[in-house]
Amino acid sequence: MKPSATPRRLLHEALLEHGADPARARHTAVVVEGRAYSYAQLLDTASRLAGALAERGVGRGDRVAIYMDNTWPCVVAVFATLLAGGVFLVVNPLTKSDKLGFVLDDSGARVLLSDGHLAHEFVPLLGTRPALRVIASGGLPDRCAIEAFDAVIEAAAPLCERPATIALDLAALIYTSGSTGMPKGVMHTHQSMLFAAQSLIQYLRLGEGERILCTLPLAFDYGLYQWLMAVQLGATLVLERSFAFPAQVFARMHAFEVTVFPGVPTVFAMLLSAHRRERLCFPSVTRVTNTAAALPDEQALKLREIFPSALLYKMYGLTECKRVCYLEPELMEAKPGSVGKAIPGTEVFLRSVAGGPVAPGEAGILHVRGPHVMLGYWNRPDLSAQMLREGPLPGERVLCTHDWFRMDEEGFLYFVGRSDDIIKTRGEKVSPVEVENVLHAVEGVREAAVVGVPDELLGEAIRAYVVLESGVSLGVGQIRAYCMRRLESFMVPQQILLCMDLPRTATGKVSRKALLEQPPA
Amino acid sequence: MSTQTMDVKARVRDYILENLMFSSDPSELADDVSLLDRGVIDSTGVLEVVLFLEESFGLQVKASQMLPQNFDSVDNIVAFVQRQQQGGA
Numbered sequence: 096m097k098p099s100a101t102p103r104r105l106l107h108e109a110l111l112e113h114g115a116d117p118a119r120a121r122h123t124a125v126v127v128e129g130r131a132y133s134y135a136q137l138l139d140t141a142s143r144l145a146g147a148l149a150e151r152g153v154g155r156g157d158r159v160a161i162y163m164d165n166t167w168p169c170v171v172a173v174f175a176t177l178l179a180g181g182v183f184l185v186v187n188p189l190t191k192s193d194k195l196g197f198v199l200d201d202s203g204a205r206v207l208l209s210d211g212h213l214a215h216e217f218v219p220l221l222g223t224r225p226a227l228r229v230i231a232s233g234g235l236p237d238r239c240a241i242e243a244f245d246a247v248i249e250a251a252a253p254l255c256e257r258p259a260t261i262a263l264d265l266a267a268l269i270y271t272s273g274s275t276g277m278p279k280g281v282m283h284t285h286q287s288m289l290f291a292a293q294s295l296i297q298y299l300r301l302g303e304g305e306r307i308l309c310t311l312p313l314a315f316d317y318g319l320y321q322w323l324m325a326v327q328l329g330a331t332l333v334l335e336r337s338f339a340f341p342a343q344v345f346a347r348m349h350a351f352e353v354t355v356f357p358g359v360p361t362v363f364a365m366l367l368s369a370h371r372r373e374r375l376c377f378p379s380v381t382r383v384t385n386t387a388a389a390l391p392d393e394q395a396l397k398l399r400e401i402f403p404s405a406l407l408y409k410m411y412g413l414t415e416c417k418r419v420c421y422l423e424p425e426l427m428e429a430k431p432g433s434v435g436k437a438i439p440g441t442e443v444f445l446r447s448v449a450g451g452p453v454a455p456g457e458a459g460i461l462h463v464r465g466p467h468v469m470l471g472y473w474n475r476p477d478l479s480a481q482m483l484r485e486g487p488l489p490g491e492r493v494l495c496t497h498d499w500f501r502m503d504e505e506g507f508l509y510f511v512g513r514s515d516d517i518i519k520t521r522g523e524k525v526s527p528v529e530v531e532n533v534l535h536a537v538e539g540v541r542e543a544a545v546v547g548v549p550d551e552l553l554g555e556a557i558r559a560y561v562v563l564e565s566g567v568s569l570g571v572g573q574i575r576a577y578c579m580r581r582l583e584s585f586m587v588p589q590q591i592l593l594c595m596d597l598p599r600t601a602t603g604k605v606s607r608k609a610l611l612e613q614p615p616a
Numbered sequence: 617m618s619t620q621t622m623d624v625k626a627r628v629r630d631y632i633l634e635n636l637m638f639s640s641d642p643s644e645l646a647d648d649v650s651l652l653d654r655g656v657i658d659s660t661g662v663l664e665v666v667l668f669l670e671e672s673f674g675l676q677v678k679a680s681q682m683l684p685q686n687f688d689s690v691d692n693i694v695a696f697v698q699r700q701q702q703g704g705a
Contacts (some may be wrong), residue, residue, distance in 0.1 A: 188655075189655050189658070212650075212653045336652065337652065337658065339652055339657055339658060339661065339662050340652075340662060340682050340683050340684050340687065340688070341662075341679060341682045342679060342680045342681060342682040342683045343682075343683050343684060345679070345680070361660065365660070365663060368663070369679035369682070370679075372677075372678060372679045373678050373679040373680060375679065521658075521660065552660060552663075553660070572634070572638055572640065573640075575638035576637070576638040576639050576640070578638075579637060579638050579639070584655055584656075584658050584661075585658065587638075
């Protein structure tokens with residue numbers, strides 16, 4: 096990163112700098128499905144879209160929903176929203192209509208940016224939301240009040256005036272699964288996101304020459320930050336729609352000599368499985384990162400065959416502060432099983448349930464202190480209060496992760512367990528309550544309980560125990576088909592077990608613990 | 617369309633409907649639609665399809681063949697199976 100004359104305070108200032116620097120402006124900002132776009136193109140298109148957003152009423156603090164695959168319009172939309180002074184929220188394109196409607200209403204989004212192939216999910220929502228403006232790329236259905244992305248960009252004048260945004264303004268709402276079953280919007284400011292991006296860049300030892308791969312959805316903060324880091328650096332993002340077709344991703348990694356490979360355990364398990372079929376080797380990759388769920392040490396060691404020149408980072412984080420900690424790659428052998436220490440510029444500590452100190456080696460609840468901590472959950476002060484606790488200084492808030500960790504004598508962290516029921520599958524967080532709500536809506540289902548069970552490829556597989564109303568005959572396939580129409584595919588239970596009754600605790604609540612101990616037969 | 621093509625297509629369609637879409641309604645799956653666009657396959661879905669093809673048709677799918685042109689629609693999958701069975705690439 097070149098030292099700049101003025102410090103960056105807003106997330107999009109890096110883009111303005113690169114666009115104004117003739118050498119950097121020609122540099123490739125992003126490669127989407129093989130096609131390269133320069134920083135000059137990015138700034139021009141984002142400024143035009145920002146102008147179009149402003150014409151459609153988006154001003155400082157207004158929300159813009161981006162419901163798109165990993166495409167050029169999607170990466171443009173992130174910066175266009177910021178240039179217009181707005182707050183972006185990226186919604187996973189696997190999201191089904193009902194939940195999309197909830198997120199649109201909860202966020203109060205003024206504009207929805209999407210793609211024609213998702214029309215069957217968003218068009219049914221438009222009738223009851225007449226104020227929502229929609230711009231979509233790709234083929235569009237007839238007789239709908241949807242504007243075409245390309246035409247909007249063509250017609251728009253670039254936004255020239257800069258909104259009065261300051262670092263404390265919101266930059267993004269990042270929706271994440273909550274244990275209550277409804278997603279909640281994590282509020283991050285320009286300051287918290289810029290700080291987090293810079294801290295990550297520092298410990299990952301990234302420079303302006305990086306070519307960072309992203310196969311993860313930008314709705315997932317791990318995917319989003321690959322883009323934010325690339326732009327902070329003036330580096331290149333190699334963006335793929337998904338990891339669904341590994342051979343395509345591999346070809347792109349070779350063609351563009353990717354240097355950074357961010358993955359989740361499911362992706363690494365697929366890589367290792369492909370490697371067993373046909374030897375894989377990516378010598379250009381110098382950094383490999385893992386988060387979302389633990390990467391077993393033996394898998395990590397095998398990845399060295401595939402990435403012989405790479406430093407491997409094991410990390411842990413949560414959307415509420417982006418990232419908590421990372422293990423220096425040189426310490427992987429010395430500290431097996433550890434996810435390291437707090438990211439640069441932040442600190443972590445363990446507390447007992449009563450709030451007291453925790454001795455080295457003993458389990459406690461992880462707390463996080465630093466400028467990367469969220470402001471709270473949008474519209475949900477009640478849930479914010481559960482996560483944000485009084486800090487050491489008057490008025491300060493620290494993040495209580497509710498996750499259990501151990502810390503050794505030298506301060507290295509070891510994950511022990513979660514204190515909520517959230518399931519981690521394919522690197523995604525799934526709320527069992529959200530899946531249970533959908534199951535309960537199936538006609539003929541009396542009761543359902545959902546748990547995560549260990550799975551080699553998925554991390555955790557989703558298992559549903561379903562009790563039917565008496566006299567009802569309903570097949571597992573029918574139940575699953577209903578789930579497919581209502582839930583993102585990664586939330587659909589892999590295992591559905593019909594049973595007569597669910598085990599309960601003394602207070603009458605369904606006991607997940609007893610369910611897990613019960614054999615699946 | 618040869619009877620062999622019909623057989624491959626029917627088995628591929630049945631597999632996708634039953635195991636990836638959990639549906640018993642054949643009209644929900646057009647033969648030329650992108651399975652990725654429809655959200656039918658995701659990052660682990662294509663591996664499941666590969667394992668199914670290997671078991672059902674005795675194929676060996678290489679990692680370098682896991683491409684959209686081979687797997688992103690029923691038509692592409694059927695054509696891929698036939699090329700493999702004829703010993704093509």
